[in-house]
Amino acid sequence: MAMDRPILLIEDNPDDEALTLRAFGKNGITNPVVIARDGVEAIDYLNGTGTHAGRDLTVMPVLILLDLKLPRIDGLEVLRRIRAGEHTALLPVVVLTTSRETRDLQQAYRLGANSYIRKPVDYERFIQVVGQLGVYWLTINETTETAAHGPY
Template identity: 60%
Template sequence: MFTVSQRVVLLVEDNADDELMTLRAFRKSNMHNPVVVVRDGAEALDYLFRQGKHADRDPDIRPQVILLDLHLPRIDGLEVLRRIRGHEQTRTVPVVVLTSSKEERDLVESYQLGVNSFVHKPVDVTDFFEAIRQLGMYWLVLNEFPAQRRSA
């Protein structure tokens, strides 16, 4: 499926239209990184901690960045973020909240929980594509990570 050297993106998104636009924006920006899509908070945690249907996931392949929506079924994005930051294996994985929420409390709580970035999903398609291009460029190309990180 993927190799350890690939910079995998974990997209946690329950809205099919936003998922499709995000994937198109990556392709249009020539970002050919593998994108793993999970559609709720529980599945995101299963993927990250190799549980449930993701129990057989290669432990050496971990996300380079997590794009996390906040308003998710089953377990909301803030709780997912809390668990990511509370676990040694996932604490250092960059998390970008990508949400349509305009609630100040969501912004504040996300940063209190240790989010790396908080981005409002632009409504305009062109602006959305540009936001995803910039996120991809920064987190997948420009940002430096330690050579060896413990696998999630």
Template identity: 55%
Template sequence: MSSSQSILLVEDNPDDVDLTQRAFQRAGFTQPLDVVEDGVEALDYLFARGAHAHRAGEPLPGLVLLDLKLPRLDGHSVLRQIRANPRTRFLPVVILTSSDEEKDLVESYSHGCNSYVRKPVSYTEFVEAARQLGVYWLVLNRSPLPGGSG
């Protein structure tokens, strides 16, 4: 499946980054998967500041896959700042986490996540989840952002 929109993966676990990259490749997605390892870097990427200042003027990713347990700034704080900024307010954000805690689920939705997905344990299930996420958010979903899908 092709789309010019990139995907931003915010994940600090190298094994989960590798698994996500392989799952998206196996599912047939060809768009770039940009990876940042903590919440501060995620915001720098999205708002084109700091080490990511070179991104000024570049389009936002088509999808953000956001882990909750991150160094420097957790996923909930990242999500709140994404939703507070007019430029990123409507950016599709999927929480992709190993947390099965009800409080994380409720807090994620209360701060405006578009979806909450618990990381599947098996590789086969993870590939299928990645395929379904990609199809829905990058192909079927319509976004109010410029260059949005649909």
């Protein structure tokens, strides 16, 4: 069930991480949240390698929230690797970034992002945006897992 599966938050900014977690709570999003603070950690989590070696790969994120400006491996490269992976290619990826660069937006969609959202600067607006994300991606959107197993 989608509510039991984790959300993978790929975010290196501790303030944005805390804000996102607070927004989940305020919007009643109760999924467990796995945090990757750089691109390498994100890829390791998804592939069950490195610090996440031995992780149960049958439990994949219901949603990936991906910042673009990440250390070690940037967000666009993380997205490219997600889409190239056999067991990760169909996972929903929402780019959640401060980038205002048109080329970042275009490249994210070229690489297969499901959505591209610029982080609102205003706290209340951010809470609202995360709530809308949760409603859509966690309850309304049909996933490949739902299609394979039915809605119940």
